[in-house]
Amino acid sequence: MYKTKILEFLRKKIDCIDYEIIKLLSSRESLSKDILKNKIYNQFNIRDKNREIELFNNLHQFSKKNNINPEFIKKIFKIIVKNSVIIQKKYKNKILDNKKKYLCAYLGPIGSYSYAAFNYISKNNKKFLISDEHYNFNSIIKSLNKNNCNLALLPIENRISGIIPEVYKILKKYKNIYIIKECYLKIQHHLFTPKNCFFYKINQVYSHIQPFKQCSIFLKKFPEWNKKYFNSTSAGMKQLAIENQKTSAAIGNSIAGSYYNLKKIASNISNIDNNITRFIVISKKKKINQKYPTKITMIIKIINYKINKNNILTMLKKRKIKILNIIETNKNINKIEKTYLLEIKAYIESEIIQNILSNIQKYTKYIKILGCYPIEDNIIKIY
Numbered sequence: 001m002y003k004t005k006i007l008e009f010l011r012k013k014i015d016c017i018d019y020e021i022i023k024l025l026s027s028r029e030s031l032s033k034d035i036l037k038n039k040i041y042n043q044f045n046i047r048d049k050n051r052e053i054e055l056f057n058n059l060h061q062f063s064k065k066n067n068i069n070p071e072f073i074k075k076i077f078k079i080i081v082k083n084s085v086i087i088q089k090k091y092k093n094k095i096l097d098n099k100k101k102y103l104c105a106y107l108g109p110i111g112s113y114s115y116a117a118f119n120y121i122s123k124n125n126k127k128f129l130i131s132d133e134h135y136n137f138n139s140i141i142k143s144l145n146k147n148n149c150n151l152a153l154l155p156i157e158n159r160i161s162g163i164i165p166e167v168y169k170i171l172k173k174y175k176n177i178y179i180i181k182e183c184y185l186k187i188q189h190h191l192f193t194p195k196n197c198f199f200y201k202i203n204q205v206y207s208h209i210q211p212f213k214q215c216s217i218f219l220k221k222f223p224e225w226n227k228k229y230f231n232s233t234s235a236g237m238k239q240l241a242i243e244n245q246k247t248s249a250a251i252g253n254s255i256a257g258s259y260y261n262l263k264k265i266a267s268n269i270s271n272i273d274n275n276i277t278r279f280i281v282i283s284k285k286k287k288i289n290q291k292y293p294t295k296i297t298m299i300i301k302i303i304n305y306k307i308n309k310n311n312i313l314t315m316l317k318k319r320k321i322k323i324l325n326i327i328e329t330n331k332n333i334n335k336i337e338k339t340y341l342l343e344i345k346a347y348i349e350s351e352i353i354q355n356i357l358s359n360i361q362k363y364t365k366y367i368k369i370l371g372c373y374p375i376e377d378n379i380i381k382i383y
Contacts, residue, residue, distance in 0.1 A: 111256025179371030206236030
């Protein structure tokens, strides 16, 4: 009986490795599509024989280093490369058929959570989306306003830290930008170090301000660590890889950890397990689709908010309009006026909504409609 349990345990470990291999192969296929898009956009040759020679040379050396038969690995990767070529040929035709190409700006570099959200959106979009990597939010919005890109992807809200202040300011400040899509990403923050770093030697940690907030419970255990802020999690991890300091760590995701060849020393360090960030795609062109259940997002400044906030909410409930979200954005208790981000399940061009918006105006100083777009239910998971 005991021997059977050991065998079952070992088989389960094999199963876990097999599932991980399949996941990695899926990620590899996705990356090969991204590479193809990049080559087409930059007018590079699709097939690169020198790259293939380099790949097999590296695999040969790595196989020997890990005590595995190089010829066995060569056979496996010949199949993998052949499959990538087949996928790229099919995908190339799809790309070339779609003559109009859209540039989408997001917060980079490679390995950021925005990068993961962009990959999901680009794979589930009929348009041919090209990545446009930026290093801060101001650069993204400047690119959109100057028509250097067609779309911009921004994180707007996190389940732990709430609304992202920089993004809210952009939505409030700039005219003629509209939310046309949303997506939700499950955030799994991990702590990474260079390969030969020990936990007890860490004295500083790199990341974006949001992960510092979202991992505050974990970080309180190490008050001696100095925090160094970066424009994105991947920017911090990139810097960590460049410096290769044995006393530094970075908070980020496994994609960036693998890309920058870092060691994971603590997993899932967010304050809550179900840590989700909501992303929005914005455009200078309105896009309203009546086929799906839609969400209307608006900013409203309410006069005499203690009374009129309830008047507005009561009006919506009476008309059976579902309130999805209402977030107070300026928390100065001395003010008579307050500004809210209000989201409702409704279609902007319906007669009921037009009537409600007209009636709401008497309780508000202003209303800014940020967009009417399909409600997204799926949650993207990255590891």
